[in-house]
Amino acid sequence: MGQQDAQQVCLNGHQITDSYHHSPDFRQRHCSQCGAETIHKCQVCGTEIRGDYHVDGFISFGDSTPVPTNCEGCGAQFPWTKKKQELIQASTDPSGDGFKLLEHICSRFHLVAKQLRSRHADRNSLLVADEYDVQDLLHALLRLHFDDIRPEEWTPSYAGSSSRVDFLLKEEQIIVEVKKTRESLKARHVGEQLIVDIERYRAHPDCKRLICFVYDPDGWVSNPRGLESDLNRKDEDLEVKVLIVPKGH
Template identity: 65%
Template sequence: MGQHDTQQVCLNGHQITDNYHRSPEFRRKFCSKCGAETIYKCPNCNHEILGDYHVENVVSIGFPTPIPTHCENCGSSFPWTAAKAKLASKLAESIKIDYFHHVEQICSRFHLVAKQIKARHDDRETLHINDEYDVQDLLHSLLHIYFDDIRPEEWTPSYAGGCSRVDFLLKDERIIIEVKKTRQKLKAKDIGEELIIDSQRYRVHPDCEKLLCFVYDPEGWISNPRGLENDLNKKEDDFEIKVLIVPKWH
Protein backbone atom coordinates (compact mmCIF):
# COMPACT_ATOMS: atom_id res chain seq x y z
CA MET A 1 0.00 0.00 0.00
CA GLY A 2 1.01 3.61 -0.33
CA GLN A 3 1.87 6.34 2.13
CA HIS A 4 1.36 10.06 2.53
CA ASP A 5 4.07 12.57 1.82
CA THR A 6 4.14 15.98 3.52
CA GLN A 7 2.95 19.25 2.13
CA GLN A 8 4.46 22.69 2.52
CA VAL A 9 2.10 25.66 2.84
CA CYS A 10 2.68 29.37 3.33
CA LEU A 11 1.19 31.15 6.35
CA ASN A 12 -1.47 32.69 4.11
CA GLY A 13 -2.61 29.27 2.88
CA HIS A 14 -0.92 28.92 -0.53
CA GLN A 15 0.28 25.39 -1.20
CA ILE A 16 3.96 25.23 -2.18
CA THR A 17 4.24 21.45 -2.68
CA ASP A 18 2.41 18.35 -1.49
CA ASN A 19 5.51 16.18 -2.07
CA TYR A 20 7.90 17.76 0.40
CA HIS A 21 10.12 14.69 0.81
CA ARG A 22 9.87 13.05 -2.63
CA SER A 23 10.48 16.31 -4.52
CA PRO A 24 12.68 18.53 -2.33
CA GLU A 25 13.51 20.73 -5.33
CA PHE A 26 10.04 22.30 -5.01
CA ARG A 27 10.54 23.43 -1.42
CA ARG A 28 10.50 27.16 -0.76
CA LYS A 29 11.28 29.24 2.31
CA PHE A 30 8.90 31.94 1.20
CA CYS A 31 5.78 31.95 -0.95
CA SER A 32 6.22 33.21 -4.51
CA LYS A 33 2.58 34.45 -4.54
CA CYS A 34 2.47 36.55 -1.39
CA GLY A 35 5.96 36.44 0.14
CA ALA A 36 4.81 34.80 3.38
CA GLU A 37 6.96 32.32 5.27
CA THR A 38 6.25 28.63 4.67
CA ILE A 39 5.79 25.70 7.05
CA TYR A 40 5.48 21.92 6.68
CA LYS A 41 4.78 21.08 10.32
CA CYS A 42 2.03 22.09 12.72
CA PRO A 43 3.32 25.06 14.77
CA ASN A 44 1.58 23.66 17.84
CA CYS A 45 2.64 19.98 17.94
CA ASN A 46 5.33 19.74 15.23
CA HIS A 47 3.35 17.06 13.36
CA GLU A 48 4.00 17.10 9.60
CA ILE A 49 1.16 18.39 7.44
CA LEU A 50 -0.49 15.59 5.48
CA GLY A 51 0.52 15.66 1.81
CA ASP A 52 0.14 13.61 -1.37
CA TYR A 53 -0.78 9.93 -1.09
CA HIS A 54 1.78 7.97 -3.10
CA VAL A 55 1.63 4.33 -4.21
CA GLU A 56 4.86 2.83 -5.55
CA ASN A 57 4.91 2.32 -9.36
CA VAL A 58 1.51 4.02 -9.71
CA VAL A 59 1.22 7.40 -11.41
CA SER A 60 -1.65 9.45 -10.07
CA ILE A 61 -3.07 12.26 -12.18
CA GLY A 62 -5.52 14.36 -10.29
CA PHE A 63 -6.08 17.44 -8.17
CA PRO A 64 -3.53 18.72 -5.63
CA THR A 65 -3.92 17.60 -2.04
CA PRO A 66 -6.44 19.78 -0.17
CA ILE A 67 -4.94 22.21 2.30
CA PRO A 68 -6.21 21.30 5.79
CA THR A 69 -7.65 23.87 8.16
CA HIS A 70 -6.73 22.00 11.35
CA CYS A 71 -3.95 19.68 12.42
CA GLU A 72 -4.99 16.02 12.34
CA ASN A 73 -2.72 15.27 15.29
CA CYS A 74 -3.60 17.97 17.86
CA GLY A 75 -6.69 19.62 16.35
CA SER A 76 -5.33 23.15 16.47
CA SER A 77 -6.07 25.47 13.55
CA PHE A 78 -3.35 26.34 11.09
CA PRO A 79 -2.28 30.00 10.71
CA TRP A 80 -4.08 30.41 7.38
CA THR A 81 -7.43 29.21 8.73
CA ALA A 82 -8.23 32.43 10.60
CA ALA A 83 -6.85 34.55 7.76
CA LYS A 84 -9.10 32.84 5.20
CA ALA A 85 -12.14 33.14 7.48
CA LYS A 86 -11.47 36.86 7.91
CA LEU A 87 -11.09 37.33 4.16
CA ALA A 88 -14.33 35.43 3.50
CA SER A 89 -16.13 37.60 6.05
CA LYS A 90 -14.88 40.78 4.38
CA LEU A 91 -15.96 39.49 0.99
CA ALA A 92 -19.43 38.62 2.28
CA GLU A 93 -19.71 42.06 3.87
CA SER A 94 -18.69 43.78 0.64
CA ILE A 95 -21.47 42.10 -1.35
CA LYS A 96 -24.07 42.38 1.41
CA ILE A 97 -27.16 44.29 0.32
CA ASP A 98 -27.25 47.73 1.90
CA TYR A 99 -30.92 47.89 2.89
CA PHE A 100 -30.40 51.13 4.80
CA HIS A 101 -29.30 52.74 1.55
CA HIS A 102 -32.52 51.51 -0.09
CA VAL A 103 -34.57 53.27 2.59
CA GLU A 104 -32.55 56.45 2.14
CA GLN A 105 -33.02 56.31 -1.61
CA ILE A 106 -36.79 55.95 -1.29
CA CYS A 107 -37.02 58.85 1.15
CA SER A 108 -34.71 61.10 -0.86
CA ARG A 109 -37.00 60.77 -3.92
CA PHE A 110 -40.23 60.94 -1.94
CA HIS A 111 -40.96 64.57 -2.92
CA LEU A 112 -40.61 63.77 -6.63
CA VAL A 113 -43.12 60.94 -6.25
CA ALA A 114 -45.51 63.15 -4.25
CA LYS A 115 -45.42 65.76 -7.01
CA GLN A 116 -45.83 63.20 -9.78
CA ILE A 117 -48.97 61.56 -8.37
CA LYS A 118 -50.72 64.94 -8.45
CA ALA A 119 -50.48 64.98 -12.26
CA ARG A 120 -53.15 62.35 -12.95
CA HIS A 121 -54.96 61.80 -16.22
CA ASP A 122 -58.17 63.88 -16.51
CA ASP A 123 -57.49 65.31 -13.04
CA ARG A 124 -58.57 62.11 -11.35
CA GLU A 125 -58.53 61.80 -7.58
CA THR A 126 -55.13 61.31 -6.01
CA LEU A 127 -53.37 61.31 -2.65
CA HIS A 128 -52.70 64.79 -1.29
CA ILE A 129 -49.89 65.05 1.25
CA ASN A 130 -51.42 67.22 3.96
CA ASP A 131 -50.14 65.65 7.18
CA GLU A 132 -47.89 62.92 8.61
CA TYR A 133 -50.48 60.21 8.00
CA ASP A 134 -50.47 60.99 4.28
CA VAL A 135 -46.66 60.82 4.30
CA GLN A 136 -46.78 57.46 6.07
CA ASP A 137 -49.33 56.03 3.62
CA LEU A 138 -47.28 56.93 0.56
CA LEU A 139 -43.98 55.89 2.15
CA HIS A 140 -45.49 52.55 3.16
CA SER A 141 -46.39 51.90 -0.48
CA LEU A 142 -42.91 52.81 -1.68
CA LEU A 143 -41.19 50.60 0.88
CA HIS A 144 -42.80 47.56 -0.75
CA ILE A 145 -40.42 48.06 -3.69
CA TYR A 146 -37.61 46.52 -1.62
CA PHE A 147 -39.16 45.05 1.53
CA ASP A 148 -41.72 42.36 2.32
CA ASP A 149 -42.06 42.47 6.09
CA ILE A 150 -43.03 46.08 6.91
CA ARG A 151 -44.54 46.55 10.36
CA PRO A 152 -46.32 49.88 10.87
CA GLU A 153 -46.94 51.36 14.32
CA GLU A 154 -44.79 48.89 16.22
CA TRP A 155 -44.64 49.44 20.00
CA THR A 156 -41.31 50.46 21.50
CA PRO A 157 -40.16 49.44 25.00
CA SER A 158 -40.76 51.88 27.83
CA TYR A 159 -38.30 54.75 28.02
CA ALA A 160 -38.28 57.52 30.67
CA GLY A 161 -41.60 56.31 32.04
CA GLY A 162 -43.45 56.13 28.74
CA CYS A 163 -43.72 54.17 25.53
CA SER A 164 -44.81 54.93 22.00
CA ARG A 165 -45.20 53.44 18.55
CA VAL A 166 -42.59 53.60 15.81
CA ASP A 167 -43.88 54.47 12.36
CA PHE A 168 -42.26 51.53 10.55
CA LEU A 169 -40.16 48.57 11.62
CA LEU A 170 -38.22 46.52 9.07
CA LYS A 171 -37.65 43.60 11.43
CA ASP A 172 -35.42 41.41 9.25
CA GLU A 173 -33.19 44.37 8.36
CA ARG A 174 -33.29 45.77 11.95
CA ILE A 175 -34.25 49.24 10.72
CA ILE A 176 -36.77 51.64 12.25
CA ILE A 177 -38.18 54.54 10.24
CA GLU A 178 -39.60 57.58 12.00
CA VAL A 179 -41.66 60.00 9.90
CA LYS A 180 -42.17 63.71 10.54
CA LYS A 181 -43.89 66.37 8.46
CA THR A 182 -43.11 69.98 9.20
CA ARG A 183 -45.79 72.62 9.65
CA GLN A 184 -45.99 76.13 11.02
CA LYS A 185 -45.92 74.90 14.61
CA LEU A 186 -43.38 72.14 14.01
CA LYS A 187 -40.17 73.66 12.68
CA ALA A 188 -36.47 72.97 13.07
CA LYS A 189 -36.20 73.45 16.86
CA ASP A 190 -39.23 71.28 17.62
CA ILE A 191 -38.19 68.62 15.10
CA GLY A 192 -34.72 68.47 16.63
CA GLU A 193 -36.04 68.05 20.17
CA GLU A 194 -38.49 65.33 19.14
CA LEU A 195 -35.88 63.38 17.21
CA ILE A 196 -33.41 63.46 20.11
CA ILE A 197 -36.06 61.91 22.37
CA ASP A 198 -37.07 59.42 19.67
CA SER A 199 -33.50 58.27 19.09
CA GLN A 200 -33.01 57.47 22.77
CA ARG A 201 -36.30 55.60 22.91
CA TYR A 202 -35.70 53.55 19.77
CA ARG A 203 -32.17 52.68 20.75
CA VAL A 204 -33.47 50.24 23.37
CA HIS A 205 -35.76 48.53 20.86
CA PRO A 206 -34.54 44.90 20.48
CA ASP A 207 -34.88 44.99 16.67
CA CYS A 208 -33.26 48.36 16.00
CA GLU A 209 -29.69 48.76 14.83
CA LYS A 210 -30.34 51.67 12.47
CA LEU A 211 -32.83 54.53 12.77
CA LEU A 212 -33.80 56.67 9.80
CA CYS A 213 -35.68 59.84 10.69
CA PHE A 214 -37.45 61.01 7.55
CA VAL A 215 -38.54 64.64 7.76
CA TYR A 216 -40.79 65.79 4.93
CA ASP A 217 -40.56 69.57 4.55
CA PRO A 218 -42.38 70.54 1.33
CA GLU A 219 -43.05 74.13 2.45
CA GLY A 220 -39.46 74.75 3.50
CA TRP A 221 -40.05 75.51 7.18
CA ILE A 222 -36.52 74.30 8.00
CA SER A 223 -34.13 77.03 6.89
CA ASN A 224 -30.92 75.02 7.38
CA PRO A 225 -31.69 71.35 6.67
CA ARG A 226 -28.04 70.34 6.23
CA GLY A 227 -27.14 71.83 9.58
CA LEU A 228 -29.96 70.00 11.37
CA GLU A 229 -28.99 66.72 9.71
CA ASN A 230 -25.34 67.12 10.71
CA ASP A 231 -26.29 67.94 14.30
CA LEU A 232 -28.44 64.83 14.72
CA ASN A 233 -26.65 62.20 12.62
CA LYS A 234 -24.71 59.76 14.76
CA LYS A 235 -22.97 56.46 14.06
CA GLU A 236 -21.69 54.12 16.77
CA ASP A 237 -20.65 50.47 16.85
CA ASP A 238 -24.12 49.12 17.64
CA PHE A 239 -26.45 51.94 16.61
CA GLU A 240 -26.77 54.46 13.79
CA ILE A 241 -29.19 57.35 13.46
CA LYS A 242 -29.56 59.27 10.22
CA VAL A 243 -31.82 62.25 9.66
CA LEU A 244 -32.98 62.94 6.11
CA ILE A 245 -34.83 66.17 5.35
CA VAL A 246 -36.61 66.26 1.98
CA PRO A 247 -36.70 68.41 -0.06
CA LYS A 248 -33.79 70.72 0.69
CA TRP A 249 -34.50 74.25 -0.34
CA HIS A 250 -31.06 75.60 0.52
Protein backbone atom coordinates in the same frame (compact mmCIF):
# COMPACT_ATOMS: atom_id res chain seq x y z
CA MET B 1 -16.66 81.15 -33.90
CA GLY B 2 -18.23 79.26 -31.05
CA GLN B 3 -17.84 78.90 -27.31
CA GLN B 4 -17.96 75.76 -25.18
CA ASP B 5 -20.33 76.19 -22.25
CA ALA B 6 -20.68 74.22 -19.02
CA GLN B 7 -23.70 72.47 -17.61
CA GLN B 8 -25.04 72.53 -14.07
CA VAL B 9 -26.28 69.26 -12.58
CA CYS B 10 -27.62 68.36 -9.15
CA LEU B 11 -25.91 65.66 -7.09
CA ASN B 12 -28.75 63.27 -7.96
CA GLY B 13 -28.14 63.72 -11.70
CA HIS B 14 -30.89 66.16 -12.72
CA GLN B 15 -29.66 68.68 -15.29
CA ILE B 16 -30.37 72.28 -14.33
CA THR B 17 -28.95 73.98 -17.43
CA ASP B 18 -26.41 73.17 -20.14
CA SER B 19 -25.73 76.91 -20.65
CA TYR B 20 -24.23 77.80 -17.29
CA HIS B 21 -22.24 80.80 -18.54
CA HIS B 22 -24.39 81.87 -21.49
CA SER B 23 -27.66 81.91 -19.49
CA PRO B 24 -26.80 82.60 -15.83
CA ASP B 25 -30.46 83.26 -14.97
CA PHE B 26 -31.11 79.51 -15.30
CA ARG B 27 -28.68 78.60 -12.53
CA GLN B 28 -29.99 77.10 -9.29
CA ARG B 29 -28.22 76.53 -5.99
CA HIS B 30 -30.50 73.58 -5.33
CA CYS B 31 -32.43 71.32 -7.68
CA SER B 32 -36.09 72.29 -8.09
CA GLN B 33 -36.98 68.61 -8.55
CA CYS B 34 -35.31 66.97 -5.56
CA GLY B 35 -33.67 69.78 -3.57
CA ALA B 36 -30.11 68.43 -3.89
CA GLU B 37 -27.12 70.75 -4.22
CA THR B 38 -25.86 71.53 -7.72
CA ILE B 39 -22.40 71.57 -9.30
CA HIS B 40 -20.94 72.67 -12.62
CA LYS B 41 -17.39 71.43 -12.03
CA CYS B 42 -15.83 68.10 -11.12
CA GLN B 43 -15.47 67.97 -7.35
CA VAL B 44 -12.15 66.13 -7.72
CA CYS B 45 -10.17 68.13 -10.29
CA GLY B 46 -12.30 71.23 -10.96
CA THR B 47 -12.87 70.58 -14.67
CA GLU B 48 -16.14 72.10 -15.86
CA ILE B 49 -18.87 69.68 -16.90
CA ARG B 50 -19.19 70.01 -20.65
CA GLY B 51 -22.41 71.73 -21.70
CA ASP B 52 -23.81 73.22 -24.91
CA TYR B 53 -21.61 74.59 -27.69
CA HIS B 54 -22.77 78.07 -28.64
CA VAL B 55 -22.18 79.42 -32.14
CA ASP B 56 -22.47 83.17 -32.59
CA GLY B 57 -25.60 84.13 -34.51
CA PHE B 58 -27.25 80.71 -34.23
CA ILE B 59 -29.96 79.57 -31.84
CA SER B 60 -30.05 75.87 -31.03
CA PHE B 61 -33.43 74.15 -30.76
CA GLY B 62 -32.05 70.64 -30.36
CA ASP B 63 -31.93 68.35 -27.35
CA SER B 64 -29.99 69.37 -24.28
CA THR B 65 -26.49 68.04 -23.71
CA PRO B 66 -26.51 64.57 -22.08
CA VAL B 67 -25.45 64.41 -18.43
CA PRO B 68 -22.09 62.57 -18.31
CA THR B 69 -21.22 59.76 -15.94
CA ASN B 70 -17.52 60.55 -15.52
CA CYS B 71 -15.32 63.65 -15.55
CA GLU B 72 -13.51 64.12 -18.84
CA GLY B 73 -10.61 65.76 -17.01
CA CYS B 74 -9.66 63.14 -14.42
CA GLY B 75 -12.04 60.27 -15.13
CA ALA B 76 -13.64 60.35 -11.67
CA GLN B 77 -17.23 59.23 -11.34
CA PHE B 78 -19.75 61.97 -10.75
CA PRO B 79 -21.85 61.60 -7.55
CA TRP B 80 -25.00 60.61 -9.46
CA THR B 81 -23.18 57.76 -11.19
CA LYS B 82 -22.04 56.25 -7.92
CA LYS B 83 -25.51 56.62 -6.40
CA LYS B 84 -27.13 54.79 -9.32
CA GLN B 85 -24.65 51.93 -9.05
CA GLU B 86 -25.23 51.60 -5.30
CA LEU B 87 -29.00 51.63 -5.83
CA ILE B 88 -28.86 48.91 -8.48
CA GLN B 89 -26.73 46.73 -6.22
CA ALA B 90 -28.97 47.30 -3.18
CA SER B 91 -32.21 46.63 -5.10
CA THR B 92 -31.03 43.46 -6.89
CA ASP B 93 -28.87 41.84 -4.22
CA PRO B 94 -30.87 40.28 -1.34
CA SER B 95 -27.82 40.73 0.88
CA GLY B 96 -27.37 44.35 -0.22
CA ASP B 97 -27.50 47.37 2.03
CA GLY B 98 -31.15 48.08 2.81
CA PHE B 99 -30.09 51.28 4.58
CA LYS B 100 -28.81 52.83 1.34
CA LEU B 101 -31.98 51.72 -0.43
CA LEU B 102 -34.09 53.41 2.22
CA GLU B 103 -32.07 56.61 1.88
CA HIS B 104 -32.71 56.60 -1.86
CA ILE B 105 -36.46 56.05 -1.43
CA CYS B 106 -36.70 58.91 1.06
CA SER B 107 -34.56 61.23 -1.04
CA ARG B 108 -36.93 60.82 -4.00
CA PHE B 109 -40.15 60.93 -1.96
CA HIS B 110 -40.86 64.55 -2.89
CA LEU B 111 -40.61 63.73 -6.62
CA VAL B 112 -43.20 60.98 -6.19
CA ALA B 113 -45.51 63.24 -4.17
CA LYS B 114 -45.30 65.96 -6.83
CA GLN B 115 -45.99 63.50 -9.62
CA LEU B 116 -49.15 62.25 -7.88
CA ARG B 117 -50.62 65.76 -7.96
CA SER B 118 -50.77 65.68 -11.76
CA ARG B 119 -53.00 62.93 -13.16
CA HIS B 120 -54.76 62.36 -16.46
CA ALA B 121 -58.03 64.26 -16.81
CA ASP B 122 -57.63 65.76 -13.31
CA ARG B 123 -58.45 62.49 -11.61
CA ASN B 124 -58.38 62.32 -7.81
CA SER B 125 -55.04 61.45 -6.29
CA LEU B 126 -53.19 61.30 -3.02
CA LEU B 127 -52.32 64.76 -1.75
CA VAL B 128 -49.67 64.64 0.96
CA ALA B 129 -51.27 67.06 3.39
CA ASP B 130 -50.24 65.68 6.78
CA GLU B 131 -48.02 63.15 8.52
CA TYR B 132 -50.45 60.26 8.00
CA ASP B 133 -50.34 60.89 4.24
CA VAL B 134 -46.55 60.76 4.35
CA GLN B 135 -46.69 57.45 6.23
CA ASP B 136 -49.19 55.92 3.78
CA LEU B 137 -47.21 56.89 0.68
CA LEU B 138 -43.88 55.85 2.18
CA HIS B 139 -45.39 52.51 3.25
CA ALA B 140 -46.44 51.86 -0.35
CA LEU B 141 -42.95 52.74 -1.64
CA LEU B 142 -41.29 50.45 0.92
CA ARG B 143 -43.38 47.56 -0.42
CA LEU B 144 -41.38 47.72 -3.65
CA HIS B 145 -38.24 46.43 -1.95
CA PHE B 146 -39.01 45.10 1.53
CA ASP B 147 -41.14 42.10 2.54
CA ASP B 148 -41.44 42.30 6.33
CA ILE B 149 -42.68 45.80 7.14
CA ARG B 150 -44.24 46.19 10.57
CA PRO B 151 -46.07 49.49 11.14
CA GLU B 152 -46.77 50.92 14.59
CA GLU B 153 -44.46 48.59 16.51
CA TRP B 154 -44.33 49.34 20.25
CA THR B 155 -41.02 50.54 21.74
CA PRO B 156 -39.77 49.76 25.25
CA SER B 157 -40.53 52.36 27.89
CA TYR B 158 -38.21 55.39 28.01
CA ALA B 159 -38.46 58.20 30.57
CA GLY B 160 -41.64 56.65 31.94
CA SER B 161 -43.50 56.30 28.65
CA SER B 162 -43.57 54.16 25.53
CA SER B 163 -44.64 54.87 21.97
CA ARG B 164 -45.06 53.26 18.56
CA VAL B 165 -42.46 53.39 15.83
CA ASP B 166 -43.75 54.23 12.36
CA PHE B 167 -42.12 51.28 10.57
CA LEU B 168 -39.91 48.40 11.63
CA LEU B 169 -38.02 46.44 8.96
CA LYS B 170 -37.37 43.44 11.14
CA GLU B 171 -35.07 41.46 8.86
CA GLU B 172 -32.86 44.50 8.25
CA GLN B 173 -33.16 45.66 11.91
CA ILE B 174 -34.03 49.16 10.73
CA ILE B 175 -36.63 51.51 12.22
CA VAL B 176 -38.09 54.33 10.13
CA GLU B 177 -39.44 57.37 11.95
CA VAL B 178 -41.58 59.76 9.88
CA LYS B 179 -42.35 63.42 10.49
CA LYS B 180 -43.89 66.18 8.40
CA THR B 181 -43.11 69.77 9.25
CA ARG B 182 -45.80 72.41 9.67
CA GLU B 183 -46.11 75.85 11.19
CA SER B 184 -46.21 74.39 14.69
CA LEU B 185 -43.46 71.83 14.00
CA LYS B 186 -40.39 73.67 12.75
CA ALA B 187 -36.69 72.95 13.09
CA ARG B 188 -36.35 73.39 16.86
CA HIS B 189 -39.35 71.23 17.71
CA VAL B 190 -38.39 68.59 15.14
CA GLY B 191 -34.91 68.41 16.62
CA GLU B 192 -36.23 68.10 20.18
CA GLN B 193 -38.62 65.31 19.20
CA LEU B 194 -35.95 63.40 17.28
CA ILE B 195 -33.50 63.55 20.20
CA VAL B 196 -36.10 61.85 22.40
CA ASP B 197 -37.00 59.36 19.65
CA ILE B 198 -33.37 58.37 19.11
CA GLU B 199 -32.85 57.53 22.79
CA ARG B 200 -36.14 55.62 22.92
CA TYR B 201 -35.38 53.53 19.84
CA ARG B 202 -31.93 52.70 21.15
CA ALA B 203 -33.63 50.36 23.62
CA HIS B 204 -35.61 48.51 20.93
CA PRO B 205 -34.23 44.96 20.54
CA ASP B 206 -34.63 44.97 16.74
CA CYS B 207 -33.19 48.42 16.07
CA LYS B 208 -29.58 48.58 14.93
CA ARG B 209 -30.10 51.43 12.46
CA LEU B 210 -32.59 54.30 12.49
CA ILE B 211 -33.72 56.52 9.64
CA CYS B 212 -35.58 59.67 10.66
CA PHE B 213 -37.38 60.92 7.54
CA VAL B 214 -38.54 64.53 7.84
CA TYR B 215 -40.73 65.68 4.95
CA ASP B 216 -40.43 69.46 4.63
CA PRO B 217 -42.17 70.51 1.37
CA ASP B 218 -42.87 74.05 2.61
CA GLY B 219 -39.36 74.80 3.84
CA TRP B 220 -40.06 75.23 7.55
CA VAL B 221 -36.53 73.97 8.32
CA SER B 222 -34.24 76.84 7.33
CA ASN B 223 -30.96 74.93 7.72
CA PRO B 224 -31.73 71.28 6.88
CA ARG B 225 -28.11 70.21 6.44
CA GLY B 226 -27.17 71.69 9.79
CA LEU B 227 -29.96 69.81 11.57
CA GLU B 228 -29.01 66.58 9.81
CA SER B 229 -25.36 67.01 10.79
CA ASP B 230 -26.25 67.68 14.42
CA LEU B 231 -28.34 64.52 14.76
CA ASN B 232 -26.55 62.00 12.52
CA ARG B 233 -24.41 59.57 14.46
CA LYS B 234 -22.91 56.10 14.33
CA ASP B 235 -22.36 54.44 17.67
CA GLU B 236 -21.50 50.83 18.44
CA ASP B 237 -25.13 49.95 19.15
CA LEU B 238 -27.03 52.34 16.84
CA GLU B 239 -26.55 54.19 13.56
CA VAL B 240 -28.79 57.22 13.04
CA LYS B 241 -29.45 58.93 9.71
CA VAL B 242 -31.67 62.02 9.54
CA LEU B 243 -33.00 62.92 6.06
CA ILE B 244 -34.81 66.22 5.53
CA VAL B 245 -36.49 66.30 2.11
CA PRO B 246 -36.54 68.45 0.04
CA LYS B 247 -33.69 70.89 0.67
CA GLY B 248 -34.45 73.38 -2.07
CA HIS B 249 -35.56 76.28 0.10
